[in-house]
Amino acid sequence: xxxxxxxxxxxxxxxxxxxxxxxxxxxxxxxIAEARSAxxxxxxxxxxxxxxxxxxxxxxxxxxxxxxxAAATMLxxxxxxLVFLSxxxxxxxxxxxxxxxxxxxxxxxxxxxxxxxxxxxxxQRRGRVGATLGEIRNRADCIxxxxxxxxxxxxxxxxxxxxxxxxxxxxxxxxxxxxxSVDVGDARGPRDADLRLGIPVDRELGAIAALRASLAxxxxxxxxxxxxxxxxxxxxxARYVAIIYDAEPGALPPEPGRAESLMALGLELNxxxxxxxxxxxxxxxxxxxxxxLTWQTGYPMSVDFSRGHPRYRPDxxxxxxxxxxxxxxxxxxxxxxxxxxxxxxxxxxxxxPAATAAACAIAIDTGVAGIHEGGxxxxxxxxxxxxxxxxxxxxxxxxxxxxxxxxxxxRRARRS
Amino acid sequence: xxxxxxxxGGAVYxxxxxxxxxxxxxxxxxxxxxxxxxxxSPRLDAHGMVVMPGGIxxxxxxxxxxxxxxxxxxxxxxxxDPAAAPDLLDAVGRSGTGGTVPSTFTTGYRYAxxxxxxxxxxxxxxxxxxxxxxxxxxxxIIDAGFFVLMGNDAxxxxxxxxxxxxxxxxxxxxxxxxxxxxxxKLVNPGGVELWKRNVRAVKSIDDxxxxxxxxxxxxxxxxxxxxxxxxxPHPVHIHCNNLGMPGNVATTLDSMxxxxxxxAHFTHLQFHAYAGGADKPWASGAKELxxxxxAHTEVTADVGQVMLGHATTVTADGAxxxxxHASSGRRWVNVDIELETGCGIVPYEYRDAAAVAxxxxxxxxxxxxxxxxxxxxxxxxxxxxxxxxxxxxxxxxLLMDKAYRDERLKGVNQKxxxxxxxxxxxxxxxxxxxxxxxxxxGPARQLGLTSxxxxxxxxxxxxxxxxxxxxxxxxxxxxxxxIKSGTLVVEEGQLRRAPATHRLHVRPQYDAAVMxxxxxxxDRYGTIALANYPVAPPRDAPVPVGASA
Numbered sequence: 001x002x003x004x005x006x007x008x009x010x011x012x013x014x015x016x017x018x019x020x021x022x023x024x025x026x027x028x029x030x031x032i033a034e035a036r037s038a039x040x041x042x043x044x045x046x047x048x049x050x051x052x053x054x055x056x057x058x059x060x061x062x063x064x065x066x067x068x069x070a071a072a073t074m075l076x077x078x079x080x081x082l083v084f085l086s087x088x089x090x091x092x093x094x095x096x097x098x099x100x101x102x103x104x105x106x107x108x109x110x111x112x113x114x115x116x117x118x119x120x121x122x123x124q125r126r127g128r129v130g131a132t133l134g135e136i137r138n139r140a141d142c143i144x145x146x147x148x149x150x151x152x153x154x155x156x157x158x159x160x161x162x163x164x165x166x167x168x169x170x171x172x173x174x175x176x177x178x179x180x181s182v183d184v185g186d187a188r189g190p191r192d193a194d195l196r197l198g199i200p201v202d203r204e205l206g207a208i209a210a211l212r213a214s215l216a217x218x219x220x221x222x223x224x225x226x227x228x229x230x231x232x233x234x235x236x237x238a239r240y241v242a243i244i245y246d247a248e249p250g251a252l253p254p255e256p257g258r259a260e261s262l263m264a265l266g267l268e269l270n271x272x273x274x275x276x277x278x279x280x281x282x283x284x285x286x287x288x289x290x291x292x293l294t295w296q297t298g299y300p301m302s303v304d305f306s307r308g309h310p311r312y313r314p315d316x317x318x319x320x321x322x323x324x325x326x327x328x329x330x331x332x333x334x335x336x337x338x339x340x341x342x343x344x345x346x347x348x349x350x351x352x353p354a355a356t357a358a359a360c361a362i363a364i365d366t367g368v369a370g371i372h373e374g375g376x377x378x379x380x381x382x383x384x385x386x387x388x389x390x391x392x393x394x395x396x397x398x399x400x401x402x403x404x405x406x407x408x409x410x411r412r413a414r415r416s
Numbered sequence: 417x418x419x420x421x422x423x424x425g426g427a428v429y430x431x432x433x434x435x436x437x438x439x440x441x442x443x444x445x446x447x448x449x450x451x452x453x454x455x456x457s458p459r460l461d462a463h464g465m466v467v468m469p470g471g472i473x474x475x476x477x478x479x480x481x482x483x484x485x486x487x488x489x490x491x492x493x494x495x496x497d498p499a500a501a502p503d504l505l506d507a508v509g510r511s512g513t514g515g516t517v518p519s520t521f522t523t524g525y526r527y528a529x530x531x532x533x534x535x536x537x538x539x540x541x542x543x544x545x546x547x548x549x550x551x552x553x554x555x556x557i558i559d560a561g562f563f564v565l566m567g568n569d570a571x572x573x574x575x576x577x578x579x580x581x582x583x584x585x586x587x588x589x590x591x592x593x594x595x596x597x598x599x600x601k602l603v604n605p606g607g608v609e610l611w612k613r614n615v616r617a618v619k620s621i622d623d624x625x626x627x628x629x630x631x632x633x634x635x636x637x638x639x640x641x642x643x644x645x646x647x648x649p650h651p652v653h654i655h656c657n658n659l660g661m662p663g664n665v666a667t668t669l670d671s672m673x674x675x676x677x678x679x680a681h682f683t684h685l686q687f688h689a690y691a692g693g694a695d696k697p698w699a700s701g702a703k704e705l706x707x708x709x710x711a712h713t714e715v716t717a718d719v720g721q722v723m724l725g726h727a728t729t730v731t732a733d734g735a736x737x738x739x740x741h742a743s744s745g746r747r748w749v750n751v752d753i754e755l756e757t758g759c760g761i762v763p764y765e766y767r768d769a770a771a772v773a774x775x776x777x778x779x780x781x782x783x784x785x786x787x788x789x790x791x792x793x794x795x796x797x798x799x800x801x802x803x804x805x806x807x808x809x810x811x812x813x814l815l816m817d818k819a820y821r822d823e824r825l826k827g828v829n830q831k832x833x834x835x836x837x838x839x840x841x842x843x844x845x846x847x848x849x850x851x852x853x854x855x856x857x858g859p860a861r862q863l864g865l866t867s868x869x870x871x872x873x874x875x876x877x878x879x880x881x882x883x884x885x886x887x888x889x890x891x892x893x894x895x896x897x898x899i900k901s902g903t904l905v906v907e908e909g910q911l912r913r914a915p916a917t918h919r920l921h922v923r924p925q926y927d928a929a930v931m932x933x934x935x936x937x938x939d940r941y942g943t944i945a946l947a948n949y950p951v952a953p954p955r956d957a958p959v960p961v962g963a964s965a
Contacts, residue, residue: 010947021948091550102501102510124491127747127761132543134754134943138570139612161943168570168755168941169613239614267748270738274614276752294487295479295520295551298494298513309498309511310519312491376546382481383754384546386948409508 005033008390013038014088014370015045016154017281017380018161025390032371032391039155045283051372052365053394054356064364064395071331071349071362072407075104078329078347080306084318085110085293086334087284088353088368089397090375090387094285094292096401097333102296103409105305107327110289113301113317114340116247119279120290120300121314122260129266131242131276132381133160138167140276141177142238144231145193146245146262147184147252154246154280158190162242169239178234187252195234197227201253208261211235212268240274241266247279280380284335285369287378333401335368336360351400364400367393419902420445422453426462426881429852430469432861432870436849442467444877447902451873460904462881465896468852469869470533470878471808472859475653475683475718476799477730478523479537479551479562481544481751482759486517486730486800489749490763493726494518499525502911506903507556509914516728516763516800524556524914526806528905531880531895534868534920537562538653538683538798539603539732541753542569543944545595546951552919557905559868559878561920563653564595565732567602567635568609570755571937576638577628582927585642587934589926592648594950596921598863598959599650600643603732605635607657608758611735618657621670632657633674640678646924647962649864651679651716656688659736663693665701672708672715681862684720684798685709686780698775700836702782710788716862718796721780721811723803724768724828730801734758755941766803774828776802778838784815785842790853791861808855809892815846816888851892864959865920877902919954924961 005026012021013035024036025046032049035042055067062070075081083101085094085108101108112120122128136143143163150157158164163177170176181189185201199207207228210220214232235241243266246252247259262277269275281287290300297303297310302317304310321327322341330348332339336358343350348360355363367373372393376384423442428435443453477483487494497514499522512522527535540548540562552560566572566588575584588600607618610625618625621632636654643652656671658664668688672680682688691701709715729740734750737760741748749761766773780802787793795811797803803811814821825838833839846854860869867876881897898906903915938946 010945012948021945091547095550095554099508099510103508120488123749124489125747127489127741127749129748129750131752132754132943134543134941135612135752137943138755138941139752166940240612270750271742274612274752276750290488291484291547294484295547296510296512296554298487298515298519299491300488305511307498308500310513311498312495376550378547382485382751383543383944384550385944386546386952405508 011388012385013042014283015042016283019379049391056363076411080327081106081329082327083108083331085289089334090369091288092375092398098296100405107304109318114319118256119259136242137161139169139240140242142241144180144243145189146182147187148246149190243277248282285377366397420457423460426465426467428467430871431853432857449875466882469856473535474859475538475796480540480548486761507914520554528557533878533900534559541757543754556914559918561598563599563601564597565757567605573630577630586926586930588642589924593923601653603655605632640680653681659687662698681716686720700779702779706786716792718794720798722776723807728763728800730761732757734760768828771829771831775832785844790850791858794858795854809889813889918956923958
């Protein structure tokens with residue numbers, strides 16, 4: 001029986017870190033017929049809204065009660081557990097998952113430690129200059145895309161945030177701004193830049209250092225790259241500079257020093273003008289995992305509770321621990337996709353969207369945060385947004401993880 | 417947990433009800449104070465001890481995006497201050513980390529461990545209200561609320577520049593409700609927007625600096641009037657222009673005079689009470705400033721004492737943090753926030769060997785000791801800016817114990833202290849009654865909290881019981897019992913329970929016509945749909961507003 005589609009407005013998309021919240025989801029027969037305003041990446045993320053709804057323990061379908069008891073037993077009996085915050089979960093689910101890790105004295109980590117750790121550590125050493133996307137949209141008159149064309153992995157960034165929209169202090173939108181494209185090796189910036197600069201991969205940090213020297217009134221050094229002097233002048237003359245780069249792996253050539261060097265450049269620009277440095281981040285509420293870990297433990301990633309309190313172990317994140325065989329149970333909360341480690345089927349519990357697609361001992365399918373369940377997610381600029389649930393799904397992840405936390409706590413209380 | 421409890425034999429300090437150390441019983445039933453209980457009700461023996469209402473912090477930074485940015489950047493300092501999970505009877509205790517900006521669970525436990533039961537976060541960006549509520553939900557035991565930042569909101573500045581004061585009031589009312597906030601906060605009015613435009617100083621409160629008619633004076637007047645017209649329980653809460661600058665006492669006095677006759681709260685006065693500047697060295701402006709406050713009963717204030725030691729400066733006042741970074745060479749975080757406000761963070765240390773830090777320490781103490789009215793000048797360190805909230809017991813000792821204070825004074829850098837009132841000898845020692853006022857009854861009155869900060873029947877049963885000690889810092893650091901909403905949370909000095917908390921917020925009425933304009937503003941300049949902007953209303957009913965407030 002086909003009905004007229006129902007429309008759910010103001011839906012937040014977690015397909016990438018842009019977190020566009022203007023999506024209109026057309027729902028027909030409990031399925032997503034269309035995600036209007038969404039980019040191709042967003043449409044693919046919403047899909048038709050169908051997800052598996054199973055619960056399995058070692059392949060057999062069981063009740064939620066049996067699966068949670070089995071999971072509580074396995075995790076409680078393990079000597080050292082890894083709780084991994086994967087993508088497509090709400091902050092509410094993440095909060096419950098960190099509680100599980102605390103009770104188990106486990107290690108808790110998320111996707112950031114294996115993707116953007118260099119930027120997080122650089123900010124902790126040196127500080128950072130940031131801005132929310134609304135400031136970049138309304139104020140930035142100089143947009144520098146560093147080795148990054150947002151069109152590829154953040155398709156609506158240019159039209160929603162910068163450089164295209166008109167803003168309070170950039171009334172003519174794109175024409176009010178100077179668009180700079182820095183190409184780092186083969187990683188190209190936008191095609192229609194006003195100023196273009198090419199940097200060979202092996203001279204990237206040197207070029208940033210030369211820019212810093214030039215802005216501080218020193219020379220660009222010997223044999224400066226063509227165009228560097230123009231860029232230095234453009235930055236110095238701008239009212240508000242936004243330096244934007246894709247912080248996620250796979251876009252720019254690997255360069256562990258990039259995040260810190262760009263941050264240093266941004267910090268120094270503020271001596272004479274205003275500037276921010278904006279790492280582009282992928283979707284699925286990764287920033288929520290960092291925020292929740294930070295407020296509950298004090299650290300944004302790689303937290304070890306084994307001594308009964310949080311310890312920061314940025315060198316011993318999930319990937320390193322699993323590779324070293326240092327954990328004997330793993331709880332993945334979130335979608336079991338793109339994990340930085342191989343799942344050891346016998347010792348792994350997955351609670352999340354399409355959990356049962358993973359080869360693991362215990363799998364509990366939940367909805368996808370933002371498609372089947374509401375809650376809160378963070379945009380790439382640490383701005384929190386509400387999630388809607390345009391279509392019904394299986395059990396809510398936050399409820400499942402809270403239930404699991406209670407069962408583990410009850411087991412521990414009985415023993416003590 | 418028993419619903420009834422009789423606290424017997426303690427010396428009760430309940431200044432709101434004129435009780436000054438009288439030995440009497442305090443009766444609790446169903447989370448509230450009652451006049452009497454049946455004789456067979458459970459008893460808590462407080463003989464020889466001191467009984468006060470639970471502590472109330474009117475100005476601290478404990479939740480929200482800026483606080484979380486600070487936590488994140490301080491990963492190095494917190495490794496030295498791990499906090500194990502408390503062994504609780506009614507909840508699963510949570511571990512955390514401390515340092516100058518503790519994690520959420522540790523924040524709640526440590527406040528409760530000090531006998532504080534209500535805390536307000538003083539600076540929340542409207543767009544961060546959603547995660548502020550989530551962080552407060554993860555902050556156990558203490559009731560909490562927050563002040564929402566409006567002094568640099570681009571929409572408001574436009575309305576003020578255009579003389580649209582009614583529309584500004586309606587917008588303020590909407591924003592309070594939309595964010596679940598308790599009061600209106602101004603930080604460096606106009607100055608944060610100017611910092612984003614690379615204008616780094618506000619010369620005077622009449623300096624428009626390109627903000628058209630939205631001078632600091634107009635911003636302060638408009639929002640002070642809005643808060644008073646809406647009948648908010650707490651008036652506009654102002655962090656003045658030129659924080660931390662030598663000579664800024666002139667700006668502070670101008671701001672107070674601008675609002676003469678209007679109810680207004682001026683926060684962390686210490687950071688705004690410096691004389692000197694231009695070619696003259698830093699000096700204390702405390703005497704001049706406190707004389708004005710003493711003479712003007714419409715003014716309330718908290719001191720923002722600097723405590724010698726480690727702190728973290730975290731503020732919406734981005735401009736001042738850049739200067740602190742540039743002068744100290746320390747790490748700096750700046751986040752410009754969504755045409756609403758800013759955020760600046762610099763980890764800091766107030767060293768007793770440093771001349772300016774020593775002067776700041778003295779200025780704060782002078783404000784306390786020269787204040788005529790403890791109801792209007794209350795205790796704060798602007799946690800974690802002037803010092804961490806766990807240093808309150810030390811601050812109380814400095815106020816109550818002249819000999820100790822004099823000893824400490826000898827140990828600080830004397831370079832800028834000549835001629836200060838403190839150096840000339842201030843003999844005042846705060847009494848327990850006065851301490852109860854500046855940490856409980858006074859903040860409650862300033863905040864318009866009618867059921868907190870006192871122990872009359874009907875009040876919330878938030879109570880702290882201290883064992884006396886010759887060292888009052890020890891006494892105030894380790895309460896023997898703490899009761900929150902009638903539940904015994906600290907027993908024999910141990911944290912034992914973590915009952916549900918309450919959110920303190922307001923939801924004033926406004927003329928909905930303003931929303932057409934706001935909607936068009938969001939369409940043009942917003943990055944979030946207006947429909948997605950308001951937070952879910954907190955579970956607790958809003959605190960009433962209106963003419964009686």
